[in-house]
Amino acid sequence: MDKPFAITLDPGSSLANHTGSWRTKKPVYLDRLPPCNNACPAGENIQGWLFHAESGDYEKAWRVLTLDNPFPSIMGRVCYHPCESACNRGQLDSPVGINSVERFLGDEAIKRGWKFDAPAASTGKEVLIVGAGPSGLSAAYHLARLGHSVEIHDAGPLSGGMMRFGIPKYRLPRDVLDAEVARILKLGVTLKLNTKVANIEDSMRAGNFDAAFLAVGAHIGKRAFIPAGDAAHIVDAISVLRSMEGEDKPMLGRRVVVYGGGNTAIDVARTAKRLGATDAIIVYRRTREKMPAHDFEVEEALQEGIMIKWLSTIKQADEGMLTLEKMKLDDKGFPQPTGEFETMAADSLVLALGQDVDLSLLQGVSGLEISDGVVKVGPNMMTGHQGIFAGGDMVPSERTVTVGVGHGKKAARHIDAWLRNTTYEPAAKHEPVDFKMLNTWYYSDAPKTLRPMLDAIRRQSSFDEVQGGLDETNALFEARRCLSCGNCFECDNCYGVCPDNAVIKLGPGKRFLFNYDYCKGCGMCVAECPCGAIKMVAEDI
Amino acid sequence: MLKQIEGSRAVAEAIALCRPEVICAYPISPQTHIVEALGEMVKSEKLAPCEFINVESEFAAMSVAIGASATGARAYTATASQGLLFMVEAVYNASGLGLPIVMTVANRAIGAPINIWNDHSDSLSQRDSGWMQLFAETNQEALDLHIQAFKLAEELSLPVMVCMDGFILTHAYEQVDMPTQQQVDAYLQPYEPRQVLDPREPVSIGAMVGPEAFMEVRYLAHAKQMQALERIPQLAAEFKQIFGRDTGGLVHTYRAEDAETIVVAMGSVLGTIKDTVDEMRDDGHKIGVLGITSFRPFPLAQVRAALQNAKRVVVLEKSLAVGIGGILSTDVRMALSGLQLHGYTVVAGLGGRAITRKSLHKLFREAQQDTLQQLTFLDLDWDVVNKQLARERAVRRSGPAAENMLRDIGTVASKIA
């Protein structure tokens, strides 16, 4: 075309004009730490695996999840999911059902027989793990994947620790537990059951172990002094729950009183009910708000007909009869006796007052520091004794399966470094992402999907699992509720909203780049990124 | 083929032979008959393929033509007077963008006072618009000029106005020789746009141009009109080869060879002038005529060549540059700069005032005797004018002049002989 001078121009030629020079601030991409990841005691990359679950790639999701935690099926049933309490979506409608999706993934893995990738090349190092509870199993799993040879010694007849001998099976079916443990053992981990470690140093020497991880849990039921008649039937909760796993079910009678306010108290009361008690009554010193048991567990128990006697202590136990004293809370919230007494009929009294650690295997080990009945460990999970690490209920911490699993993972990484004569430096944490950094308009309203619950009547008589799982469609739905806080989920907003086409889309999985030749620094991409994965920084002029 | 036919109809048929592709029109007397005829031809599919668009204003008419032309279609419209002024912004735009639109201007006075009759104020108001302007003397010339206009416009990528006197030509039934389609096709090739909106080769037309290039763009528009000065006579010659007629060109002289007095004019009035000149020649006066066909580009050299041997020049024009006098005469004077000639400006026929042979005889004789005023208003009713002027001197708020004067004349009808 013989174009008229100046009036008629060639298409797209404004590329010659680099508007980037107008800019005083520039956008940069970054990853921020989502609150869920930050809250997970096992250090799961929750958002990372939800990302894959969202696209229906459950196996990939499961693989990313199990990089940190080998027990998604168990987690999906027993974890108290602090991630969900922290989840930003909670400020929008309700938190993402992270735990449900996790369970779905775990159950899918079992159903489909997914296996872990083969461990790294053998390091030739041998590690002894004492205790096949969640913490010990987690450490074993991670160490094995790192190429170490691992031997677990457990005093009990079956693996799982409190997951089997504490948590009732209506919450954690044993086939689930067995499946997830078996998968760890398949990595080549040796499990020696009925093998109580009497003295850790002896056992290490005997097996020529290079290091040890102790996770013996807390199994000794605490006793309160209650004057009792000879015929009073008093047992401790842990024994009751443990005997549930044996041939002879505990005999508790028709009217069972449980003393305590923790999750164990709830579990044992619900167990009693299932064993045929007409009345299962929890006696607790304080009020519902002060109860350490999780609210949802209390709620489920109440639904099942468990009764709770608040603000009461047990003063005296006699055959078929208890004497209770009423309490009231002082202004600090502590219960104080009132001097008012009452009686309550009871066939048995179950004490659920917490557990102590059996530290006898540490006799004579040098350098240890023990306080409040638990073993102190450093930031690297090592006890005061070189080469002996510990975790789970036996170290000072919150006593949950998930914390134990986290300890196991952390210890494994440090043991690995220690065996290699290096130190393990965890990657620096990203800056956290706050709800205010999100642009939530882009997420459509989608309240949480509730998991199906077993009918209350059936729950009172059977040990069937109370809480159902999500099916594929609602698991997908739930996964997709994730806002992807702080990390690009390739929504293309920045690419779309830039008035200057200054964002380069690199293609699936490759994210984006800024074209600073043209970016004018308006900040629109930052404002419209739904998940806060871009920020403005001053331009270095 | 010879036909006795109305001027507008003749022009419409000639335009149809040029195979326009988009015609847009908005009615205004005295242009209406042209577009009505074209509309009918398109509707009856005698003229096809062609889109006839009834727009809502002249501004839209020119704008539609702009869009169509930029998309490579041969575009045509017609207007007059107020209509031309209403489209002015787009008129300038069409030429600025170099779009070869052809427009008939059925010349008519501009109000106020509103007046539907002929003079040249309308197209002359657009003399600097960048359009070429060709003035027809007869209906034959009007139709021939349209054929040439398309060729001229498209070769240079500049728009052309073909100006024909409203009513005098548009509504006159005269005999014309209507060319055949073969003749027109042989003369006028299909439109090959210089720039075109087409997804196959995208361009941006109509950029904003700043001080760094604006002068050059304007100069180039001027340069194109200078090229037209060469092309117009050639096109006329080529036209003659095919159609056998002398039409177009830049200027025409009539009995001017030895003339001492040459009358310069444009349009149909040249007929009356020539008749008068013939009579004066018969009486032995050395008087001749210079008709200007191409008002834009203005053929300075040809005008000078035609006039330089005369003693005096009378420019008779149907337009008035209020506050100075003539419009055409200013251009003619420029052609004559440096020559020692008597020059007279005669403003005549405004708003359809008849220009009679009688008045011309008187006028030309006065000119020959050099008793003519430098600026003369032909057949002006001084009585009326003086009364109004007196009134205005006496009373500051003397009311609308036109109404006052009509009252003085005692008529509401305009003076047409």
Added chain:
Amino acid sequence: MPFQPIKFYQTGTFTVGNRLLKPEDRSVQSHRDRSNAINSGHRACQGCGEALGARYALDAAMEATGSQLIAANATGCLEVFTTPYPETSWQLPWMHSLFGNAAAVATGIAAALKVKGRSEVRVVAQGGDGGTTDIGFGCLSGMFERNDDVLYICYDNEAYMNTGVQRSSATPPAARTATTMPVGPNPGNEFGQGKFVPAIAMAHEIPYVATATVADLRDLEAKVKRAMEFRGARYIHILVPCPLGWGTASHDTIHIARLAHETGLFPVFEAEHGVQVSALPIRKQLPVEEYLKPQKRFAHLFGAKPKLDVIARIQERADRNIRKYGMVQREEVL
């Protein structure tokens, strides 16, 4: 929602792209090979809503037509910032003629294409609110009335921005512009009768009329694509905030546009042959203050003594829109 072909995605339902959708169901703007009808290097202000809206609309139209598209553009910011000699940002055949004639130029283009038998090439005309609702209104109405095969897109930034923010007939009541200063007894623009051109377009009963904002890309694209399914005159009126003229932060452009819809001040709907066929429901209705406050052009309403009566009148307008166009809050259906 006609533009959400897949039943539901929680994550990024309203985002530009969505990796969970099939590529063909994603927005045009998410495509790596989108046409970028306006190329980088244009001279629009930082955060210009008009630059964004025009690329959104034209890229969608380009996709709908397989790039067989020609644009006619009115004078205004969009024209000036895209085509200063010697560079143009347009990647499609594009023409600027005058301020008030874009619709007519487009008619001419369409007519030329028709005679040339190139009906596959489609035509858009575009202009600012001034070029549309004021000076170009005659040509626009003529184009509508003749039902010429043109999609006219108005980028409404509610004032004559290119000449320095003067009032247009699309300037809202109380807004400050350079010709409606916040002084005197009725500061800012008068509460006039309004001149909502989409409604006037509907009165012409042309095949398709729609409004949209730059805040809801998927809605906007769906409308442009829908418009391209019709032949004849079509009109889309897009609200495009102007950081300079409205006195808003450059990063707030989309946010402000969203508020215009969510408060009800700017009705977002579609009409076919003169009859409204849909309204974009408000997800969370907000009081008009939320929209007015971040804009300096309304700052005079929020001084030491907020002008509650004026705000109430503006709220009334929003409420009326919501009623009139049925922009009721939607029950989210899962």
